[in-house]
Amino acid sequence: MLDMIIRNGQVYDGTGNPWTYLDVGIKNGRIVKLGKLHEQEAKVEIDAKGLAVSPGFIDTHVHSDLLCTKPDIHKIKVLQGVTMELLGQDGISVAPVTDQTKPLWQKQLRGLNGDIGEWPWHSIEEYLDFLSESALAGNVTYLVPHGAVRTLVMGFEGRRATNEEMQKMRELVEEGMRQGAVGLSSGLIYPPNLYSCKEELIEICKGAAKYDGCFVVHMRNESNHILEAIDEMLDVARGSGVRLHISHFKVIGRRNRASFQKALEKMDQARAEGIEVTFDQYPYTAGSTVLHALLPPWMHDGGTEELLAKLKDEDIRSKIKADFDHNHDFENWVESCGWGNIVIASVTTEKNRAAEGKNLLQIAAMRETSPADAVFDLLLEENAGVTMVISWGEEADITNALGHPLQIVGSDGIFGGKPHPRLYGTFPRILGRFVREQQILTMSEAIRHMTGAPAQLLRLKDRGYIAEGYWADIVIFDPNTVADQATYEEPLLEPIGIHYVLVNGEMAVNNSIFTGKTAGKVIRREEISLKIT
Incomplete structure (x- = not known):
């Protein structure tokens, strides 16, 4: 007997293929059978007639590094269908630290990542162990943060690194990759990352490239000098061999809008050259930091x-x-x-x-x-x-990039106070506003941008798709009603139309209500195959 069968749904497998009618059989947290399972029985059955069945959404830009351990706060992520998050963003996160740098980062990050009290870790491995022992509603994985590494070598000094310091930083990146990180991040408008030069970035990215990790970067400029900033990042990818992923792609300021299309063209040209570049984007005309x-x-x-x-x-x-x-x-x-x-x-x-x-x-x-x-x-x-x-801009720029083949959805959600509505609404907003209402992209395309594409970026072995043998991270939603409700005036309104969410085969959301289940896992690099599905 199976643990669960999802029957009669329109299954989007995450590849971008059109939906197909399949029943989904689940046992021991994994998808074990796909097909017409009339003869099969299960302990739990879900009738998904008229509903879409999708892989769980993967949020490639979050600031949940601490509050993912607080399910009552963090539950909004699974309520909008997110079953995995990529932590360690913008080069400014919580590990690695020493007794000397830890209080600096605790103060620096309090407004961004929240406060959970003492940090009982120093290394990335210890931090990931801490997360593994915590109650997680969804899965998480981690990037080595450039700033944390830089402070271990040279503090918050506002100067160029020496060649010896660059090499030490690269070695620390390699150590973080061996401890389970899936890539490297930087935020080149945030201290101390902003003091780095191109040569430093190339050197540290070699440490990520050695383990086929990605480089996820908030570029040095997203306004007047965005084209030069993209050129710098492409040079880093050329010089290091790293896979490049640009965070929250946008062009700030209405007077700079002409640069938007030129920036997309630069990424297309880089792909033609052989540079593996992608970008993530949130579906709003305002940012938050x-x-x-x-x-x-x-x-x-x-x-x-x-x-x-x-x-x-x-x-x-x-x-x-x-x-x-x-x-x-x-x-x-x-x-x-x-x-x-x-x-x-x-x-x-x-x-x-x-x-x-x-x-x-x-x-x-x-x-x-x-x-x-x-x-x-x-x-x-x-x-x-x-x-x-x-x-910062116009919705026409968002729609211009949403359908681009290199686009991946990322919320960049920040908890606390009266937050940006993207924290509560990013993924259902894509499905409701930009798929159903405006038809900017098809449902299968949108789901690929939220599942298969980020799975490829992160080199996930058995997540991001609906396929036999894969973990049962699954979202079941109504394509006719799914929508965000959060606004800038009322940003804490939960989305509608997302009926069920499974994390590792466990029911995290049932009839649009968080069940309290905390079946999330920490996904470490050594668990990820280099094979791309």
Whole structure:
């Protein structure tokens, strides 16, 4: 007898093929039979007539590195069909650390990743062991974060690495890969990653390439200099042999929209050249990150403590304001988007809770000060633990990239306060708004972008597809009703139309309700085959 049979559903296998009518038989957490299973019986049967049966969605850009251990908070991921997440993003994550660097990263990441108290780990292996012993609603896997490695070698120093330091960083990347990471990440607008040069990136990427890992990167610029930033990343891929994946691809600022198509063309040309490049994208015209990312690069030298000390100096404040107004050489969100398009998403104290959901012009008016001084004061009052939402572009640019064969869906969701609605709505929004309503891409194409394509990126051996022998990470949803409900005004509204979600064959979502099951696993590199299904 089987453990479960899903009958009568329209099965999308994750390859991009059209759906087909198949019953899905599950035993011991895996898919063991596909076909017309009339003669088979199971302990649990689901009638999926009129519903779509898909592999579980794989979110390739998240910030759940700590809160994935809190199912009551993290459950929104499985409620929208996500059964696997790629942790360790933007080069700024929680391992590896030492006793000296751990408190620096705890402070640096509090606004981005939340706070679960003490971190009982140092190495990537110890961190992954900690996750394995935690209650996980979904599966997770990990990237070696560039910034964590760089601080082990040279702290938060704002300078170019020596050749010897670059080699030490590469060796640490290799160690992280051997301990189970599936690739390397960097975020080249975040300290200390932003101080790295192309040569450093090439050297550390060799460490990931040695183990067929990917390089997942928030590029140095996504606005005025995006084309140069893409060229830099393609040079890194050429020089190291690494597989390149560009995070949350977009072009910031309406005046830069002409660069959007040119950027896609550069990636197509790189593919034609033989460079394995992909990108992920969230289906919204606003982004979200930590508030201190507004500040120019020179402010981040020395880490968060020094940044906060500098913000108390009026001369330094004046210099930052001048950069906001006139400096085009860094990722100047203020110049590209304007104060009115920057909204505070979360703070850490009750004192400033009223700021959540308000833009910086409104907050400046409340405080009777300038928007820049409002930013400086908020960062000081919150010990830098503030996140923001920034409107950056037009939906036409999103739809232009959604159907591109290199596109993969990633939410970049951040927990806390009044978050960006992508945390609660990314995957159902693709299926409802952009498949059913706007018909930008077909259902089978959309599901490939959420399942088979990220499985290929991560070199997953037995996940990402509905196939015999694969783990039963499965989503069952109504293609006629599935939709996001989260908005910028009410970002905590759960999606509709997703009826069942299985994680490793266990029912995580039943009739659109989280069951409390925590069957998620930590997927380590040594468990992943180099074979691509």
